Amino acid sequence: MSTSLPLERDALPRVRDRLSFVYVEHCIVHRDSNALTMRDQEGVVHVPAAALSVLLLGPGSTVSHQAIALMAECGVSCVWVGENGVRYYAHGRSLAQSTxxxxxxxxxxxxxxxxxxxxxxxxxxxxxxxxxxxxxxxxxxxxxxxxxxxxxxxxxxxxxxxxxxxxxxxxxxxxxxxxxxxxxxxxxxxxxxxxxxxxxxxxxxxxxxxxxxxxxxxxxxxxxxxxxxxxxxxxxxxxxxxxxxxxxxxxxxxxxxxxxxxxxxxxxxxxxxxLGEDLSDDDPSETQVASLWDVRAGAIEGGKNYAEE
Known part of the structure; x- marks a missing residue:
């Protein structure tokens, strides 16, 4: 299986433009370039990671480190579930870059x-x-x-x-x-x-x-x-x-x-x-910017030394 350079998050599809979910059980989830592979006794299926919203991992599933790294890069929610997909155990990181x-x-x-x-x-x-x-x-x-x-x-x-x-x-x-x-x-x-x-x-x-x-x-x-x-x-x-x-x-x-x-x-x-926050596609608040909180000004610029104040 091959890997590739980390993906640029700004180039990834937004969650509203992605496929819904894939549920797997009794298989091995790995990575081939920028696709997830699901392998069981019947063969191998490739799924483009950046097109997926959530992967539901059922019983008997084994997931590789490279697969998890790819899902993290693509903002795919990886959810560990029980038999028949009806119990929730844990989930991985999201696509969010703003709070x-x-x-x-x-x-x-x-x-x-x-x-x-x-x-x-x-x-x-x-x-x-x-x-x-x-x-x-x-x-x-x-x-x-x-x-x-x-x-x-x-x-x-x-x-x-x-x-x-x-x-x-x-x-x-x-x-x-x-x-x-x-x-x-x-x-x-x-x-x-x-x-x-x-x-x-x-x-x-x-x-x-x-x-x-x-x-x-x-x-x-x-x-x-x-x-x-x-x-x-x-x-x-x-x-x-x-x-x-x-x-x-x-x-x-x-x-x-x-x-x-x-x-x-x-x-x-x-x-x-x-939530009253209808953000547009080009809203800069959805970029990954760490600000500082101020009781009067709200968010102020981070990464700056305020000793002079």
Missing amino acids: RLLVAQARLVSHERERLRVAREMYAMRFPGEDVTGLTMRQLRGREGARMRDVYRANAQRTSVRWASRQYNPTDFDDSDPINQALSAANASLYGIVHAVIVSLGCSPGLGFIHAGHERSFVYDIADLYKADTSIPAAFDVVRDTGTEVTAAARHRIRDLLFEQKIIQRCVADVKSL
């Missing part, structure tokens, strides 16, 4: 009134045409619960798949019926993509506005914006078409939906819009 969005996120989530405003905006995105301005969080949760119940029911009727309720055991994937297994697998893939977008933009996965107390609270906040259009219909389609062997099929189906509905691009735009 501007992170600062905005921390400011908004730390101010009760602003946090409530952002949470309402998130709910408003799920209830198009409805005014949620005066609703409390309790009222919003109730309305969202009713909406999701209707979404599940409508998909069950559309596909003729038997549906009782959303039930799953986080410690035992097989301890649920096929539709709940398919939902878990599809949601896990959606979470992986949203997680990759969030960290690629420099935000914190743990600072949520609706969800709280979990290291991926913000991931759940953003992923919930898209479930009704992606992971839920994907899961019902898979159970209708394949029966019981649903996990791989669910990942394939939601991968197609993520591409068809441009979820990565929408996720980038939605995160920036919710």
Whole structure:
């Protein structure tokens, strides 16, 4: 396997222009020039690293030092997951070079009134045409619960798949019926993509506005914006078409939906819009510049000796 010189980060595709995810298990991940290679008993597959958003490493995967170095250079989020991709263990570095969005996120989530405003905006995105301005969080949760119940029911009727309720055991994937297994697998893939977008933009996965107390609270906040259009219909389609062997099929189906509905691009735009930081492509704040904080001036020039002051 050959290597090449480090890539220029300014020349890399932005996260909104990349492919969604690749899930691998029981294989060896290595590097060939600027491509990742996945090798198992059936052969070798090459994937251009700079075109990938996130690599989900499942059980039995071995990843080389050169592969990790390439993903770090390209800003690919490498996520170590459990069997069927439904447990999160760890992740690697992101594409972010600025903390501007992170600062905005921390400011908004730390101010009760602003946090409530952002949470309402998130709910408003799920209830198009409805005014949620005066609703409390309790009222919003109730309305969202009713909406999701209707979404599940409508998909069950559309596909003729038997549906009782959303039930799953986080410690035992097989301890649920096929539709709940398919939902878990599809949601896990959606979470992986949203997680990759969030960290690629420099935000914190743990600072949520609706969800709280979990290291991926913000991931759940953003992923919930898209479930009704992606992971839920994907899961019902898979159970209708394949029966019981649903996990791989669910990942394939939601991968197609993520591409068809441009979820990565929408996720980038939605995160920036919710945080009130709609950065343009040529915004200099997205370059890697270390400033110094000042209580009055905000950010001032770094790398300068201020002894004369």
